[in-house]
Amino acid sequence: MQPTIPHDVSAIVMQCLAKDPLQRPVNAHAVLERLSSITTPHAEQIQRSPRRPLQLKVVVPVLVALLAVIG
Numbered sequence: 001m002q003p004t005i006p007h008d009v010s011a012i013v014m015q016c017l018a019k020d021p022l023q024r025p026v027n028a029h030a031v032l033e034r035l036s037s038i039t040t041p042h043a044e045q046i047q048r049s050p051r052r053p054l055q056l057k058v059v060v061p062v063l064v065a066l067l068a069v070i071g
Helices: 007-016 028-036 054-070
Strands: none
Touching: 007 028, 007 054, 028 054
């Protein structure tokens, strides 16, 4: 089964791709704040590694992809 993209993540991506610059997030920090508030149903079931929190494993790749699109 392929995982689906959470609606909140999709909404952030679409906002970053908005044609009107005033509708886009003001900076990467704003995107990171929104991403860090997103939880997925299965994220709570996965045990976090003591070396690296689950949040970094999800947020960093998404943030890098968004910055590549914005930049």
